[in-house]
Amino acid sequence: MTERIDGHTLLIGLMAYPIRHSMSPTMHNNAFAKLGLNFAYLAFEITNDTLPAAVQSIRTLDMRGSNISMPNKQKIIPLLDKLDPATEMIGAVNTVVNDHGVLTGYTTDGIGFMKSLDDEGLDIRGHKMTLAGAGGAGTAIAIQAALDGVKEMSIFNRHDEFWDNAKRNVDIINEKTDCKATLHDLADQDDYKAEIQSSFIYADATSVGMNPLQDQTLVTDPTWFNNPDQIVFDTVYAPRTTELMKVAEKAGVKHVFNGLGMMLEQGAAAFKLWTGKEMPVDYIREVLFEDDKEKAKA
Secondary structure, X not given: OOOOOOOOOXXXXXXXXXXXXXXXXXXXXXHHXXXXXXXXXXXXXXXXOOHHHHHHHHHHOOOOEEEEOOOOOOOOHHHOOEEOHHHHHHOOOOEEEEEOOEEEEEOOHHHHHHHHHHHOOOOOOOOEEEEEOOOHHHHHHHHHHHHHOOOEEEEEEOOOOXXXXXXXXXXXXXXXXXXXXXXXXXXXXXXXHHHHHOOOEEEEOOOOOOOOOOOOOOOOOHHHOOOOOOEEEEOOOOOOOOHHHHHHHHOOOOEEEOOHHHHHHHHHHHHHHHHOOOOOHHHHHHHHHHHHHHHHHO
């Protein structure tokens, strides 16, 4: 690392809270080193309150850009100069590119979600999905999946600050895609169970299961998963095996995933926006999954 950093090194950030668990610095810095690119990627714990000053620092420090994660993916939008068209539809940003002081927002989360399933040989196009969550990641997943051909989607959310966003997501999907979307209250457990059981894939795009909620899951009963060929996807990847994954595995579900593959593929898309280069994905996959392989040997 020290051999690469000099007076010409360009900084890229990751702004979120909490974020010390993130694998993104490992991913991007290894990719930069592999390709001989003079960039460095660092994580910064940034809340909604400190976000305006942090975004200004991208301009002030002439950073190449930054990733953005919870809780800042929507709050950052008024602070940027432009949004690319797909991101404007989604209404959440996870990648900022700085072109000589002009900050453009993009979202690669939905692309990463769909690509990670493709990488596993799984195609959810033409099928029904039940999705929990309507924050930045949930919104990106919902709209990208609808654009890519998911036939039907049931979106669940609590009556909290994201409820209106969930309604917006449903309206956009129904108006601008061929997918039929419906909104459901997460408090209605009977409805929640029925929609999961009638779906080809269930995806949790909430923060439940991630620190400090790592011992929790929205689905606690294995009988809610009634088909071993279902797909269960948790966007959380720290811990690597979430409580939701444990419940699905106990139910005998064959295709159970954390968010590490999604993180890799969304990162590859962001990497290209910053550098113009393709991330060496196969190499980075080996780097990210090395710990899992070592644990499996133990």
